[in-house]
Amino acid sequence: xxxxxxxxxxxxxxxxxxxxxxxxxxxxxxxxxxxxxxxxxxxxxxxxxxxxxxxxxxxxxxxxxxxxxxxxxxxxxxxxxxxxxxxxxxxxxxxxxxxxxxxxxxxxxxxx
Amino acid sequence: xxxxxxxxxxxxxxxxxxxxxxxxxxxxxxxxxxxxxxxxxxxxxxxxxxxxxxxxxxxxxxxxxxxxxxxxxxxxxxxxxxxxxxxxxxxxxxxxxxxxxxxxxxxxxxxxx
Numbered sequence: 352x353x354x355x356x357x358x359x360x361x362x363x364x365x366x367x368x369x370x371x372x373x374x375x376x377x378x379x380x381x382x383x384x385x386x387x388x389x390x391x392x393x394x395x396x397x398x399x400x401x402x403x404x405x406x407x408x409x410x411x412x413x414x415x416x417x418x419x420x421x422x423x424x425x426x427x428x429x430x431x432x433x434x435x436x437x438x439x440x441x442x443x444x445x446x447x448x449x450x451x452x453x454x455x456x457x458x459x460x461x462x463x
Numbered sequence: 464x465x466x467x468x469x470x471x472x473x474x475x476x477x478x479x480x481x482x483x484x485x486x487x488x489x490x491x492x493x494x495x496x497x498x499x500x501x502x503x504x505x506x507x508x509x510x511x512x513x514x515x516x517x518x519x520x521x522x523x524x525x526x527x528x529x530x531x532x533x534x535x536x537x538x539x540x541x542x543x544x545x546x547x548x549x550x551x552x553x554x555x556x557x558x559x560x561x562x563x564x565x566x567x568x569x570x571x572x573x574x575x576x
Contacts, residue, residue: 357505387567394467394553394567395506439505449496449557449565450519453505 354378357440357454365462370427374440374454377421381442381452384416386425389437389456398438399425430461465490467568469554475574476544484539484571488556495537496565497529498553506553512537541573549575 357374364370372386383402387395399414401407407414415424423442427434437458441451468487476482488495494513498506508521512531531537535556541548551572555565 355505392569394555394569396567397564400564441505448519449494449511449555450508450521451506451565453507455503455505 352377353455355440355442355452355454358457359455360457361460362457363460363462364430366430366432368430368461370425370430370434370459370461372425372427372438372440372457372459374423375421376423376442376452378442378444378452379418379421380444382418383443383446383448384414384423385441385451386412386414387439387441387453389439391436395439427459430459432461432463435460467492467554467556467566469552469568469571471571472569473572473574475576477576478544478546480544480575481540481542482544482573484541484552484554484573486537486539486554486556486568488535488537488554489566491558492556492566493535493559494557495531495535496555496557497537497539498555498567499523500551500553500570502550509539544575546575549573 386399389395404418411428413426437456439456440454496511497509500506511519515531526542528540551570553570555567
């Protein structure tokens, strides 16, 4: 079993829809949770960074962490064609930890 | 302000050869990490360099080695290449003291034939 499991997708949604992305994990030591966006042929770009359980909102993006269920989510509201990318969840056990554990990614296509 | 730059962007090698990939961190960053991303997979941590020393290492064999120079740039070396080493190799840099945020380059795509 992989340490981090991510819904494989792919997802195809119409413009304006809400996109829901999910990851589960097995390592209870994880405390720092991230979502990265990766456009085709580019490196990952950090979208959201959260610590422990709870919600964090940044514009159209909301990240949720439920440590009791070992489950994290990213929601994208009012999705745009420019949101079409692969979304990777990542997590670590310590602050300033450069050894991130990534999910395999979910590819999202937003149709105009 | 240039971000993380990597070279070469693409390269093709044959089994058994050796390869060196290069990375220049974002300005002001002193820590460099290397990741391997196989097709359709998430990045896998190879190792991290700070103050010219390897500080953390992932589950990769000794064929994978690295170096960090005084100007914080870094190299990743892979010896005795295998077909399974074909992947996108990503370099990431971060700020002194760290914030948990990694800035990734666009990667070097290695194909081993």
